[in-house]
Amino acid sequence: MAALCVEELLARAEQREAEPHRSVAVQKELELEFDLGNLLALDRNPPRAAGAQRESRLRSLARDNTQLLVAQLWGLPAGRAEGATGPLVAQLPEPFYRLPREKPLPRPRPPTRWEQFARLKGIRRRKRTSLVWDEAAKQWRRRWGYARAGGDPARDWLIEVPAGADPNEDQFAKRLRDKREKVARNEFNRLRNIARGALPGRGLHPTGHQSRAELGRATQVARVSTASLGRFQPRLPKEPAAPPPRGGKKRRFEPLLGDLAAERSRQLELLRGLGSKKPPLDLTRAVNKQLREEDAQAAAGKGKKRGQRGKRGRQRPGGGKGPAGGKGKKGGARRQQQRPAGRKRS
Amino acid sequence: MEALDRVVKPKTKRAKRFLEKREPKLTENTKNAILIKGGNANLTVTETLKDIYALKKPFAVLYKKKNITRPFEDQTSLEFFSKKSDCSLFLFGSHNKKRPNNLIIGRMFDYHVLDMIELGIEKFVSLKDIKNSKCPEGTKPMLIFAGDTFDLNEEYRRLKSLLIDFFRGPTVPTIRLAGLEYVLHFTAMDGKIYMRSYKVLLKKSGCKIPRIELEEMGPSLDLVMRRTHLASEDLYKLSLKQPKALKPKKKKNISHDVFGTSYGRIHMQKQDLSKLQTRKMKGLKKRPAAKMTEEDEGISPKKSKSVL
Numbered sequence: 329m330a331a332l333c334v335e336e337l338l339a340r341a342e343q344r345e346a347e348p349h350r351s352v353a354v355q356k357e358l359e360l361e362f363d364l365g366n367l368l369a370l371d372r373n374p375p376r377a378a379g380a381q382r383e384s385r386l387r388s389l390a391r392d393n394t395q396l397l398v399a400q401l402w403g404l405p406a407g408r409a410e411g412a413t414g415p416l417v418a419q420l421p422e423p424f425y426r427l428p429r430e431k432p433l434p435r436p437r438p439p440t441r442w443e444q445f446a447r448l449k450g451i452r453r454r455k456r457t458s459l460v461w462d463e464a465a466k467q468w469r470r471r472w473g474y475a476r477a478g479g480d481p482a483r484d485w486l487i488e489v490p491a492g493a494d495p496n497e498d499q500f501a502k503r504l505r506d507k508r509e510k511v512a513r514n515e516f517n518r519l520r521n522i523a524r525g526a527l528p529g530r531g532l533h534p535t536g537h538q539s540r541a542e543l544g545r546a547t548q549v550a551r552v553s554t555a556s557l558g559r560f561q562p563r564l565p566k567e568p569a570a571p572p573p574r575g576g577k578k579r580r581f582e583p584l585l586g587d588l589a590a591e592r593s594r595q596l597e598l599l600r601g602l603g604s605k606k607p608p609l610d611l612t613r614a615v616n617k618q619l620r621e622e623d624a625q626a627a628a629g630k631g632k633k634r635g636q637r638g639k640r641g642r643q644r645p646g647g648g649k650g651p652a653g654g655k656g657k658k659g660g661a662r663r664q665q666q667r668p669a670g671r672k673r674s
Numbered sequence: 675m676e677a678l679d680r681v682v683k684p685k686t687k688r689a690k691r692f693l694e695k696r697e698p699k700l701t702e703n704t705k706n707a708i709l710i711k712g713g714n715a716n717l718t719v720t721e722t723l724k725d726i727y728a729l730k731k732p733f734a735v736l737y738k739k740k741n742i743t744r745p746f747e748d749q750t751s752l753e754f755f756s757k758k759s760d761c762s763l764f765l766f767g768s769h770n771k772k773r774p775n776n777l778i779i780g781r782m783f784d785y786h787v788l789d790m791i792e793l794g795i796e797k798f799v800s801l802k803d804i805k806n807s808k809c810p811e812g813t814k815p816m817l818i819f820a821g822d823t824f825d826l827n828e829e830y831r832r833l834k835s836l837l838i839d840f841f842r843g844p845t846v847p848t849i850r851l852a853g854l855e856y857v858l859h860f861t862a863m864d865g866k867i868y869m870r871s872y873k874v875l876l877k878k879s880g881c882k883i884p885r886i887e888l889e890e891m892g893p894s895l896d897l898v899m900r901r902t903h904l905a906s907e908d909l910y911k912l913s914l915k916q917p918k919a920l921k922p923k924k925k926k927n928i929s930h931d932v933f934g935t936s937y938g939r940i941h942m943q944k945q946d947l948s949k950l951q952t953r954k955m956k957g958l959k960k961r962p963a964a965k966m967t968e969e970d971e972g973i974s975p976k977k978s979k980s981v982l
Contacts, residue, residue: 352883366842367849371820375863382868387888390859390872393818395886398854398876402883406851417848427839428913430705430762431698432784437679522679 450627712768
């Protein structure tokens, strides 16, 4: 018995020695490029698998390349998932090979009217609790919705006629009408916000099938995008001639011998303005404008400071510089604003 | 446009989730592929589409009916399908006398065709012709491209990018090493592209890295490139643009050596080195006697200087 076992063992040992030593080494002329995030390997060596034994040569080439790729993958930092007995997993790096996206980058949407106002005034969003204590029912109820805290206003069997209202008016119908108007106004504002959201250059990237209007707009923008703002761009034979340059506020010149009546009226207006005792600068308007701008800057500065504090927590070395910098900025801004006022006067 | 910015707002949460899944995002979903049969599709082409569908499941949709379109002439119907099923990759198979066993592989950007490459199938061996065990559906394949043509020729470069995009599967942070079962090998040689799929067997070797043995498993295709419709440079560049938010934040004041040493930089204020707090060594402390002699020595050279 024992002799047989020993013979078996010896036979097995001989077999194992006779097996060729399996190596994992692969010889290549040029090194492969690896992108392990995509499990990708790029071999730049010219393949030599032409001829009769193409399949077997391709297979051996594939085997060599796969061996190299697996060697790289086994070199990655590995751990055991789900405890000590789980499967061996390797941490893959980020994919390196750049591939085109499926959709364009998400565009930030422009702020709505309320958002602009809130930013100006420095109003921030308060987090509200989802449940409110209802005294009448003596329990926590939702703020709005199905079984809400104040009771559903639409189910009131009695509505008091307010002090200054007409006693013959139907208050229930009035409430319904007001609600409908509110909903309609909200919807209108929402659509207006969406309509305003169209930025000027929004649809101008080349996607292939564009409408005639979009193409026209794209050609216009392309024409004006030269260093000389499209002044010397040649036109196609049948393209209409360039419209006369409108220019900005400051580059608009009237023709020399134009409308004589308009010129006369303009000169008379000027003389009248010079002769009148009223000052040309409306002081109250200017002061109000200044106050509004200061408000906006204060709100922006407050918001930024608060944000910084929240980010850094206890550290205040940057905070020490913050208000000083803000003051400097405000002073400078005030100085800048006074200059246009001066120009208006002259 | 966000789901909330649409003119017609979604009325249910499910509809809102559906729209949010399809809108442009910072990190995108895995690309889906549509596999379409053209007007005159023969057995080879149909089998090829079915096999590639099996490889790409569940990120592919196989259209059962024939669609009579010509992608190179008119791309509107492809774009319509892509928009309906939210797929950005497509594979269109057809057959006619002029272009036998034709396969058009392409991808979309913003639901418009970005790149399209027409390939002819010269030889095709299907999954069911090779009788051995296959790997489970949805395995992430290893991709290997061999041949310098894939780098030198512009069309081949785009084809390589297309094939990687097509077959790559979802992007995962970790991978089970024993689950690397399947490799797709593309060789560019003599104007043809040989695509072979092998099942990977990991055998014991002397060291930690296993020895690889390959077993031919899946569809094998011999392809030849026919027509191409590649995107213009600027459109391609636009599609490659990645959002800034995804770029890894560079840590300031840390630099790395060629050898892997990392150096840090500390910014200090100006220090008065004479008042530095160093280790006190009692032996080096100035004793009163030593101080006196030093003072004399210190003063005398000054004196001599003034005299001179």
